[in-house]
Amino acid sequence: xxxxxxxxxxxxxxxxxxxYEGIFSWIFATDxxxxxxxxxxxxxxxxxxxxxxxxxxxxxxIAPGETIMKPQVYNGVFTLHGILMIFMVVIPGLSAVFxxxxxxxxxxxxxxxxxxxxxxxxxxFIAGSIMxxxxxxxxxxxxxxxxxxxxxxxxxxxxxxIMATAAAFVLGFSSILTGLNFIVTIHQMRAxxxxxxxxxxxxWALYATAWIQLLATxxxxxxxxxxxxxxxxxxxxxxxxxxxxxxxxxxxFWIYSHPAVYVMxxxxxxxxxxxxxxxCQKQIYGYKAIAISSLAIAGVGFLVxxxxxxxxxxxxxxxxxxxxxxxxxxxxxxxxxxxxxxxxYKGSIDVKPPFLYALSxxxxxxxGGTTGLLLGSVATNVQVxxxxxxxxxxxxxxxxxxxxxxxxxxxxxxxxxYGKMYDYKRANIAWGIIFLGFNLLYFPQFIIGIEGMPRxxxxxxxxxxxxxxxxxxxxxxxxxxxxxxVFNLIQGARKGKLAPANPWNGSTLEWQIxxxxxxxxxxxxxxxxxxxxxxx
Amino acid sequence: MFSNASNFxxxxxxxxxxxxxxxLFFLITLTAMMIFFVVKYNKKKGIPAVQIKNNSLLEIxxxxxxxxxVLYMFYIGWEGFIPMRQAPKDAMxxxxxxxxxxxxxxxxxxxxxxxxVLPIHKAVKVNLISKDVLxxxxxxxxxxxxxxxxxxxxxxxxxxxxxxxxxxxxxVYCGVNHSFMTSIxxxxxxxxxxxxxxxxxxxxxxxxNKGYKVLEKNGCFTCHTKDGGKSVGPSFESLYGSTxxxxxxxxxxxxVVDSAYIVSSIIDPNKDIAVGYPQGIMKSYKGIVKEEEFxxxxxxxxxxx
Numbered sequence: 096x097x098x099x100x101x102x103x104x105x106x107x108x109x110x111x112x113x114x115y116e117g118i119f120s121w122i123f124a125t126d127x128x129x130x131x132x133x134x135x136x137x138x139x140x141x142x143x144x145x146x147x148x149x150x151x152x153x154x155x156x157i158a159p160g161e162t163i164m165k166p167q168v169y170n171g172v173f174t175l176h177g178i179l180m181i182f183m184v185v186i187p188g189l190s191a192v193f194x195x196x197x198x199x200x201x202x203x204x205x206x207x208x209x210x211x212x213x214x215x216x217x218x219x220f221i222a223g224s225i226m227x228x229x230x231x232x233x234x235x236x237x238x239x240x241x242x243x244x245x246x247x248x249x250x251x252x253x254x255x256x257i258m259a260t261a262a263a264f265v266l267g268f269s270s271i272l273t274g275l276n277f278i279v280t281i282h283q284m285r286a287x288x289x290x291x292x293x294x295x296x297x298x299w300a301l302y303a304t305a306w307i308q309l310l311a312t313x314x315x316x317x318x319x320x321x322x323x324x325x326x327x328x329x330x331x332x333x334x335x336x337x338x339x340x341x342x343x344x345x346x347x348f349w350i351y352s353h354p355a356v357y358v359m360x361x362x363x364x365x366x367x368x369x370x371x372x373x374x375c376q377k378q379i380y381g382y383k384a385i386a387i388s389s390l391a392i393a394g395v396g397f398l399v400x401x402x403x404x405x406x407x408x409x410x411x412x413x414x415x416x417x418x419x420x421x422x423x424x425x426x427x428x429x430x431x432x433x434x435x436x437x438x439x440y441k442g443s444i445d446v447k448p449p450f451l452y453a454l455s456x457x458x459x460x461x462x463g464g465t466t467g468l469l470l471g472s473v474a475t476n477v478q479v480x481x482x483x484x485x486x487x488x489x490x491x492x493x494x495x496x497x498x499x500x501x502x503x504x505x506x507x508x509x510x511x512x513y514g515k516m517y518d519y520k521r522a523n524i525a526w527g528i529i530f531l532g533f534n535l536l537y538f539p540q541f542i543i544g545i546e547g548m549p550r551x552x553x554x555x556x557x558x559x560x561x562x563x564x565x566x567x568x569x570x571x572x573x574x575x576x577x578x579x580x581v582f583n584l585i586q587g588a589r590k591g592k593l594a595p596a597n598p599w600n601g602s603t604l605e606w607q608i609x610x611x612x613x614x615x616x617x618x619x620x621x622x623x624x625x626x627x628x629x630x631x
Numbered sequence: 632m633f634s635n636a637s638n639f640x641x642x643x644x645x646x647x648x649x650x651x652x653x654x655l656f657f658l659i660t661l662t663a664m665m666i667f668f669v670v671k672y673n674k675k676k677g678i679p680a681v682q683i684k685n686n687s688l689l690e691i692x693x694x695x696x697x698x699x700x701v702l703y704m705f706y707i708g709w710e711g712f713i714p715m716r717q718a719p720k721d722a723m724x725x726x727x728x729x730x731x732x733x734x735x736x737x738x739x740x741x742x743x744x745x746x747x748v749l750p751i752h753k754a755v756k757v758n759l760i761s762k763d764v765l766x767x768x769x770x771x772x773x774x775x776x777x778x779x780x781x782x783x784x785x786x787x788x789x790x791x792x793x794x795x796x797x798x799x800x801x802x803v804y805c806g807v808n809h810s811f812m813t814s815i816x817x818x819x820x821x822x823x824x825x826x827x828x829x830x831x832x833x834x835x836x837x838x839x840n841k842g843y844k845v846l847e848k849n850g851c852f853t854c855h856t857k858d859g860g861k862s863v864g865p866s867f868e869s870l871y872g873s874t875x876x877x878x879x880x881x882x883x884x885x886x887v888v889d890s891a892y893i894v895s896s897i898i899d900p901n902k903d904i905a906v907g908y909p910q911g912i913m914k915s916y917k918g919i920v921k922e923e924e925f926x927x928x929x930x931x932x933x934x935x936x
Contacts, residue, residue: 166809170804234901251763251914253911253915381690382685406767422701422705426694430694439665441672472705474710474712475643475711476708477639480776481803549800550804552810
């Protein structure tokens with residue numbers, strides 16, 4: 096602030112000189128935007144490690160029998176792939192990166208409610224990630240349980256399960272504290288005049304997500320502690336030979352891990368809901384329906400975990416109850432899809448890279464969602480449960496959904512985050528390669544899943560090989576597209592043209608401030624008088 | 632249109648076709664609409680966007696119709712599923728025993744087989760028994776799957792309707808050789824079945840050796856064969872007294888297998904790993920195998936050296 100005058104000189108958050116210098120100005124940053132970027136760099140790094148592990152699996156599966164690794168290595172690879180991608184990429188992904196960066200701006204605030212707690216959450220995230228890496232390197236060997244840690248295998252295997260579960264436990268706290276921070280921020284920090292029902296829809300989605308993070312994550316925490324206790328002291332929670340119940344573990348695990356799917360997908364839906372009105376230059380259709388459906392998904396999503404366990408020997412009553420609720424939770428998701436597509440009607444559609452990703456998100460999400468119906472129906476579940484059909488389904492939801500939304504978000508907000516613009520043409524080509532590779536990689540897995548190819552198989556019968564080869568080729572195409580995309584973004588950040596404050600003619604608050612934003616985002620506190628998606 | 636391999640194929644596949652049909656309808660319609668809008672309302676045409684008011688009737692319609700459809704799909708799925716839980720009382724009973732990483736099928740009269748041979752057109756109830764961790768009993772052609780949970784009496788039942796061999800897989804991840812835990816279901820005529828059953832041997836009585844019993848009780852044979860066959864760990868045959876190469880803290884050395892090495896391998900299996908075998912697979916059996924049992928094990932191993 097200069098000499099108490101009312102005019103504040105503009106310095107971008109990237110150049111702002113704080114208490115610390117150099118690398119410490121990042122490690123000790125409390126600015127929500129810097130923390131968002133820190134999460135982004137870490138998550139993209141983990142994502143690429145996970146993707147390479149995925150590619151190694153695809154190479155192994157190109158032919159039956161041993162191709163490049165032994166079964167024990169393969170089991171370690173899919174376990175690490177799962178732990179990295181679930182706990183360190185998709186669960187924190189959108190809310191920690193874009194939630195941190197844009198939630199305060201979208202509601203007209205200077206920062207989150209508890210900036211130091213936010214920094215602490217980031218440190219916890221890094222500590223948990225280091226533990227997850229350590230579990231691979233310690234002397235008993237990488238864990239080989241799959242990311243689901245099902246007992247009693249996880250209580251009896253000789254590998255480093257304790258370190259891996261402790262890592263997931265620690266990572267959970269980062270998620271809980273971020274959720275808490277966002278809930279308080281949304282309640283306390285909205286700009287004057289911004290009521291809940293004229294808040295943009297990405298904050299709405301983050302709000303619903305934050306409640307899940309806050310309420311559900313402690314359950315996985317205690318479950319993993321019980322597992323550690325079981326291994327160390329043979330207490331008898333889950334191991335039937337000690338009087339425990341393996342199904343208890345599955346219930347506890349999925350009470351968290353199913354809502355966790357909504358922790359991934361709700362912010363993804365929120366991102367898409369921001370992008371579509373901007374590139375259609377149109378008010379979002381069905382604002383209230385979209386806002387409330389986020390809460391409905393979060394609420395009902397708490398009660399459907401049993402659909403992961405239809406074949407576990409649960410009672411018939413549990414099976415129909417969970418199946419019914421699973422079908423019902425599909426409706427609010429469908430409503431969102433209808434609203435997005437209706438928003439395009441009579442718009443003025445500008446097909447820029449973020450919009451391409453948003454369109455492909457909708458397409459992939461419909462496939463992922465409707466194949467979820469086949470898994471939610473008890474009769475068809477019996478056929479496709481625990482097969483590669485499930486693998487394809489959740490990659491369509493988690494990667495096709497959350498992943499594509501992440502790419503959409505990064506292309507959408509990139510000019511705001513860095514004040515520079517990437518190359519459109521190269522971004523479009525990368526999108527095309529990614530979209531093609533993605534479908535080649537995962538669609539064949541639906542087919543062989545229906546035919547009976549079980550998941551987590553190192554070896555497989557010869558009749559599945561053609562589809563496996565197509566899938567592996569898709570893997571290579573996908574990864575090359577991802578490399579091109581990241582290369583293009585890095586080039587954009589380094590040498591891109593300067594981006595204007597509002598390159599897409601967006602209507603929400605982040606586009607009304609300079610690119611990149613100043614440390615405190617707004618020179619003067621904005622006063623909100625109208626719906627966030629107001630276009631003349 | 633539907634295969635006749637088991638009595639459940641019809642119900643499952645009907646639900647499959649109905650749900651897939653509805654899904655495809657929405658996928659194609661919605662995708663076509665998106666593409667149509669992108670072309671028709673493209674910015675390049677220079678027509679400004681038209682702001683449209685919400686239409687409650689439209690919104691109620693697209694809440695109600697999907698709601699009715701999902702309830703219908705739920706119902707079809709339930710209809711196809713519920714017979715799977717209603718095994719007839721007079722069904723023939725077979726035990727399917729899952730054990731890392733092998734299926735064993737036990738018939739009446741203590742007879743055991745590695746493949747599941749069954750007569751056609753006869754209801755069979757398969758009682759699912761696990762000796763260690765979770766397994767999954769899955770016969771894709773029959774549209775049946777149920778988890779095999781230790782100490783829990785899960786079951787599956789079906790009426791085979793076609794002769795031939797069908798694949799059987801373990802579907803719940805159970806460790807290093809999970810993908811090799813497969814078997815065959817062979818459906819034959821009643822006559823052939825009776826003949827086959829008559830030739831099937833009764834389960835061999837356990838070798839009358841106390842050390843053997845200790846090893847079997849603790850599941851050691853899962854990974855260590857007693858006939859020299861290669862498995863997850865070294866075979867017990869000719870092990871005692873032999874000279875082997877082990878890796879200790881990353882450096883390899885030679886040692887003679889004696890009682891002390893056997894005991895140390897039970898208590899701290901990862902200390903000296905036989906070269907060629909992976910580390911970290913075997914847990915410590917400290918406290919599980921009792922001190923007085925060490926001698927019994929050593930005696931048994933000496934007997935097969």
